[in-house]
Amino acid sequence: MPCPPATYTPGARVAPTRGRPSGVTGRDPTQAYLEKLPATRHVYFVAGDRDFLLHIAVRDSVALRELVSDTLSLREEVAATNTSLIFDHAPRHRGER
Numbered sequence: 001m002p003c004p005p006a007t008y009t010p011g012a013r014v015a016p017t018r019g020r021p022s023g024v025t026g027r028d029p030t031q032a033y034l035e036k037l038p039a040t041r042h043v044y045f046v047a048g049d050r051d052f053l054l055h056i057a058v059r060d061s062v063a064l065r066e067l068v069s070d071t072l073s074l075r076e077e078v079a080a081t082n083t084s085l086i087f088d089h090a091p092r093h094r095g096e097r
Contacts, residue, residue, distance in 0.1 A: 009021070040056055068081050
């Protein structure tokens with residue numbers, strides 16, 4: 001699913017997140033929570049050492065720190081976070097697969 005160019009501005013952040021098992025079947029409550037955060041642009045449920053890839057947009061590194069330390073890390077079901085910065089994005093040309 002293509003992302004609107006405005007969400008891929010220099011300085012956009014990605015926060016891979018590892019959750020703790022919730023024991024809940026059906027829609028994951030952690031994913032639902034992440035989707036509702038104001039900074040969230042996209043939430044990806046992924047395989048590997050992280051459960052979610054969270055594409056967020058915040059104003060600066062202070063806002064990123066606050067989101068991770070004061071919001072995400074306080075959630076019992078969030079076991080760990082790891083942040084990466086997106087400096088640039090080259091959109092795929094139309095018609096390419």
